[in-house]
C-alpha cells in the first residue's frame with residue numbers, strides 16, 4: 383500500500399487560482415456573487431443512448447443532472463456554477479494568498495483531489511509544481527488518507543446532487559436553456575451578476591417557476607447532430623451570442 387502512496391505539500395504558489403473556472407456549490411455561488419464577483423454557468427447534456435463510459439459513471443453523472451424535455455426526447459442536463467478565474471481568481475490577494483481563506487470553496491480545499499470520483503489522481507496531470515509531490519504527508523494511497531479531506535470531497539459530491547434541481551431552475555428562469563453535449567463541447571454562459579443573484583434569491587424564496595419543456599442542444603459535429611436529430615432532440619441551429627460554445 384505504501385508503495386502506491388502519493389505525498390503532497392502545497393507550497394502556496396497560487397497557480398491553481400489562475401486561468402480556470404472554479405466550480406462552486408449553489409451556496410458558494412451565492413456568496414461569490416455577494417462579494418461582487420462573477421459566476422459562469424456551464425450547461426452539459428447527455429442521455430443513456432449515447433453514453434460511452436462505464437455504467438457507474440453514468441449513475442454518477444445522472445445524480446448531478448436533471449431530466450428535462452428537449453423536442454421529442456428526454457435528456458439529462460447538468461448545470462455547473464463556476465467562479466470566473468479565467469485571468470485569475472478575484473479573491474487572490476496581491477501577496478499571492480487566498481483573500482477568503484477561511485471561507486474558500488470546497489473545490490479549493492480539496493485540490494489537487496477531484497470532485498469526480500472517476501478522475502484518478504495523477505500528479506503529472508496536475509498544475510502543481512513537481513517538487514510539491516516529493517514531500518509532505520501521504521495524501522493518497524488507494525483512498526484519501528486524511529479524514530477531513532475525505533469529508534470535504536464527499537460534501538462536494540453531495541452538494542452536486544443536492545443542488546442539481548435548483549441550478550437548473552435558476553438557469554431556466556434566466557433563459558439559459560441550451561446545453562452542449564457531454565464530451566463534445568461546453569456551453570458557457572456569463573450571466574449578469576445581479577440577475578443571477580436575484581434568480582438564486584427567488585429560488586431560495588420558492589418563487590422560481592418549475593421546469594419548462596424547451597431545452598435545446600447545440601451540436602456542430604455532423605455525426606452527433608444526425609444522432610441527436612434522429613433521437614428527437616431539439617437542436618439549437620441559430621448562431622447565439624448568449625453563450626460561448628467551446629468545442630472539446
Ligand code: SF4
Nearest residue numbers: 399471473474480490
Ligand atoms: S477562492 Fe482562494 S483558493 Fe480558491 S481560487 Fe480563489 S484565491 Fe484561490
Ligand code: SF4
Nearest residue numbers: 392393395396398510
Ligand atoms: S497549484 Fe498546487 S502547490 Fe500551488 S497553491 Fe495550488 S494546490 Fe498548492
